[in-house]
Amino acid sequence: MYPTPAIVIGRINLGEADRILTLLTPDYGKLRVSIRGVRKIKSRLAGHVELFCQVRLMLAKGKNLDVVTSAELIHSLDAILDQPERLNLAYLMASMFDRLSLEGEAQPELYALGEEFLSTLDGGGEPVLLELALKLRLLEVLGYQPELSHCVICRRSDAACIYYLSPEKGGLIDEACGLAGGYRFDQKAIKLWRLALTVPMVRLSDIEGATKLAADSIDLCDQFYEYHFGRRFTGGLLGV
Template structure:
């Protein structure tokens, strides 16, 4: 049975590049198909009906026609343009950082509905009134979970013993936390504070509403940033 010539999908615009003088290649993260690239013909022309709807980080409803190499966007409707996000430098910077993470960590043609929902919710949660980095760290941790790289935070990744309060180590290469007895130089680990471990454990299994209520010092925020960037 052949696939329909045209299809509709919800998509978050990740990025775009020019194709010739008038067209764009648009990278999308879609609900039904995961990441894909499509052509927006005439999107660079003034007054184009497609142009504004295929700008990152818009959330749009798209109609596409199957093409020989890349599918073609034929119709578009913006469902959320994230105007408050675009009006704030910190928010838009965070938004593009999140889109870049999605782009580099996913492959085309691998649908992941929970990841789509996470991306959409995170973009909605970015606001000028929420200027701390909780939204970023929560997204990074949940992204790892949805991609199958969830760090082990409840027991030592080497000996499987329960972690005791006190000195423990975080090893990106080993995929989680090491107890003092299993920590070795070749694991390239770093110490993890009790507070950081508690926060990461909470964020692994709670929704964003709960995560956002955690009050963090600048020291703890910096530690979490370094831990997630190294992972």
């Protein structure tokens, strides 16, 4: 037996009462476990292992999959179940973590990101800002953080300069180095992206004009995913 905190990012029903859960854990990365009798009435585990719940689990080694023996709820998204836009973002997070996390490898930064994202989502953060912060911070965790402090070619850093953003080159390119067909990226958006990578998500709503800047630039962020992973993550429920 071993304990672990976990975020439930997927579930499949199995037979009449059992379920397979996909979990994100800090120490074991993505983990698939089975949970028995969870769909029987009065199951003591049922309410604690819904999608997007953050839980503290006790797991027993199983032949194939390990088995949940007890579950204690840390945080649930019950409060936003009637808010489609927020719920959709939770699905988007689960879909991204499921596709991009590794099985059997410690991923504490990824777990911490999920934890912060879910609690901010529940606490009223602006959805498009949360989406941008999630996507940028996930790029960082995965080692693909865009270079936002200087031109990736000549290293020029100048607040008055016109910059372009290039997923292929990995970040900003200034006007002198040029970028045929590049995407112009204004200084305010650069500043927001930097902040999205450094300040707690809950504080992003305090930045003036942040919501519009995020909405205008999220497509550029999606292009980094397209370049590195061959696909965009945009749909939430629809995209899963």
